[in-house]
Amino acid sequence: MKEEIPIRPFWYSDAWIFPKLITVITTMDKDGRVNAAPYSHIMQYDVMAKTPQMMMGFRQDSHTFKNIKATGEFVINCPSSEYLEDLMETARFYPEGVNELEHTRFTTIPSRYVKPPSIEQAPQIMECTVDRIVELDKSSGIVYADIKAIIMDEGLEKMSRAERIPAMNLPIGLGDQDRFEYFYARPSDIVSFGLKETPRGIQAESIDPTMQWDKDSMEGLMQIPPMVREMVMTQVETYAKGKGAEEVTMTHMSELMAEFGMDEALMARFGGPKKD
Helix, strand or coil, X not given: CCCCCCCCCCHHHHCCCCCEECEEEEEECCCCCEEEEEECCEEEEECCCCCCEEEEEEECCCHHHHHHHHHCXXXXXXXXXXXXXXXXXCCCCCCCCCCHHHHCCCCEECCCXXXXXXXXXXXXXXXXXXXXXXXCCCCEEEEEEEEEEEXXXXXXXXXXXXXXXXXXXXXXXXXXXXXXXXXXXXXXXXCCCCCCCCHHHHHCCCCCCCCEECHHHHHHHHCCCHHHHHHHHHHHHHHHHHCCCCEECHHHHHHHHHHCCCCHHHHHCCCCCCCC
């Protein structure tokens, strides 16, 4: 038996179980004073590598939001679960101008492209600048930001995901009780599942191009995962026809990939054959 529950203030935290990445966002005010606070209303917005963006939500009266509006810069830090107590310390409502990090074990390092500092104990860091801000009426302030840099502890990027998840040990926010007691999970029980091929994907093993493809371009197409191969084929052929070509070449594929911010390194991620 199910029941409808009323949608009250803080429904996203009190009622709905909404597992989210917990971050500490560092900012500076116009006088150069550092501020740090935890945030989980955060997600990717533009996923393309040429124009990567994040979207965050803040209370409009928060020090973090005010600083971002004033300076246009901030850093998203992702501390490990070992620092949950320190993360919670940054959630306390200190007076404006107080550097919350001074009350924690966190230490700072210079950021590469923005003025607010980064947190040394965060295995992954994202430096951002504001693209635009939307202030919802009597609600959140939404920040759309350009990603200027992704910084990780050395060696993490080369790990497989199965190795990287426990190595980073990032806390997962599970909401709170009455805005007082906050709940978290640690990534100690990780499972993975292989994606089975769809019937449509199996059909894509045998494709039916409408244009002639040269040898290299056809080999490149066959590196594309079967479930999206037909879609990619159609896009490349449309692009080649738009160039007045009668045959698809690897140049057409490369140019189209570049428009979407894709490169050979990304293609290699699919596990297709690699050229010597």
